[in-house]
Amino acid sequence: MKLWIYVVRRLILLVPTIIGLTFLVFALEHVGGTSLFLAQYINPHLTGTARQKLVEELTAKFHLNDPVYIQYFYWLAAIFQGDMGTSTTIGQPVATGFVWFMPNTIMLTIVASFLTWVISIPIGVYSAARRDSILDQSVRIVTFTLYSMPVFLIGFAIFLTLGTTWRLLPDQGNVDPILLPTIPDAWFDHTTAVSYPTHILAIDAFLHGDWTVAWNALLHVILPALALTLALLAGIIRILRASMLEVLEQDYVRLARAKGVPERLVHNFHAKKNALLPTVTSYGYLVSSLFGGAVVIEYIFTFKGIGWWTTVAFLNGDVGVVMGSTFVFGLILVATTLILDVLYAFLDPRIRYE
């Protein structure tokens, strides 16, 4: 099968999942009753006849007096126009909030995934190659313990030690508050603390040549990224080590050894690539933990991404954001899985024939 046929097939399989996702979010929004559903579109300070009038308008717009399946389509139409209501926590449309906070989360997860790969591959490969050596034993003990830790403990331990106690790196927010007045209004909105054009402060400051702010904002990424990396690391090293051990038992590896290929080359050239593939198959779970972990880590470090925003919204009863997050995180996860699937099929042609 050609790669593009596989991609098209994979895209078609995506349709029921996305329809199902909209069902799920629609059901969640309506299970709580009409008042909870309307809460995401109504300003809580609005009272009296103005409120009454708005409720009537919204009831007409979403056809709330019609059967549920008709309501679904009007809701879907609103969602596709990006109308997810208004957030009470930021006082802006929910969609605007996603545009502001999403880039930070994307940056954090990309940095953490990159670090995870860079650290876990050599450790997993080396640990399997030197099976039962002291190094392997200690790697196994450390990963097993790390694997059994709740994400919040990993995040909070980093926050307490490197941040609050030793003051090695900043542990709160996206930039030191003392630097805020120095940022010009031209590319930074001081009332909402959002920078333009990318909304990632480090990059925006870099683009505008403000080195102090750029460097400071960059330092604020390190601890959350490190915490998220530690939260993901153990799972990947465990899978990698197990699959490397399996690959090292294969006949072709034995042949390579028998014909006199140096051990280091056997590991790096023959075994490593094939050992990496099974790791990719468990990425569904890993990507899910990546975003779940990002929520907790962002909350601990008040790192202003959608994970932090979702938690704050959850705690303050901001229904539009919680529902919007479910939908948006769902879309991100589906898209990420699709990209990784295609990448996997590209790397391993056998997959396309299944």
Next chain:
Amino acid sequence: MATVTVTERNVRFDELKLSARVFFANKTAVAGLMIFLLFIGDALVIQIAPGVLGVQYPNDVVPPQFTQTNPECVGTAPEPPSIGHLFGTIQYGLSGIGCLDLLQLVMKAIRIDIAISFFIVFVGAAIGTLIGVVSGYAGKWLDEAMMRITDVFFSVPFLILALAVGFVIGRTLLNMALALIIIWWPLYARYGRSLTLTTKEATFIESARASGSGRLKIMFRHILPNVLPPVLVQISLDVGTVILIFSTLAFIGFLPSNALVPELGVIANIGLDLAPLGYWWTVIVPGAVITLFALAVNLMGDGLRDVIDPRRRS
């Protein structure tokens, strides 16, 4: 006929003996089992006779009338671990009710944590496995539809889905468990289905069908007993995983402050504002207890996996 039954029983007994030997030969698994039993023991004692461990009011973070009987405790800062308070003390609430012994809170919390994790995993596994077996055996469109439904549940990061479900149905302890069951059953539906697909092709199923057994009988008398052992091992592993997820939910404040129960994540949440002021034990201690429990369960689960994996036993 009688002799056949006796030998059959002997075979079963020998099987069990072999399984026990494989498990007990694994030292780390036995260590895991012992820590696990310690936790279970604590939970049972708190349930039956909390007085034995000196614990009162096992369902409350702050015992009723606590401030009236201990007026000196209002505004008392948390004390570090010492001989008197092995895990230190914690301070709760805006008025700062101090002197709350962390060891006692942890002992109370273990009971609730174990109860919730078993509840979530067992209910989730029961629903999921049943759906998995039926959809795997029935095949065709039912199977296809079931798998697409599980896809939808996997398409949202599990922590976010739990938050959203909890937000809608209300932030209570029971609802937190329900939210996690909603996340957990699809895992078992997939697992039960894949186990059914391999069992379905076995010759004994074919012979059962040939001898005229109905679909229901084949599913529940022949397939389910073969699917259960690996599912039980998965359950034993998941009890350690689910505690990590719901304590994390509790940590970020899933339970509102007027519905507090002694749960390890909730205790860590109380410590969230205290730890940065130097009272590190208020978060680290409950976190470490969760880690110890998950570690013990994982060690034990690895041992159990060796028991049912025929390649590893001989």
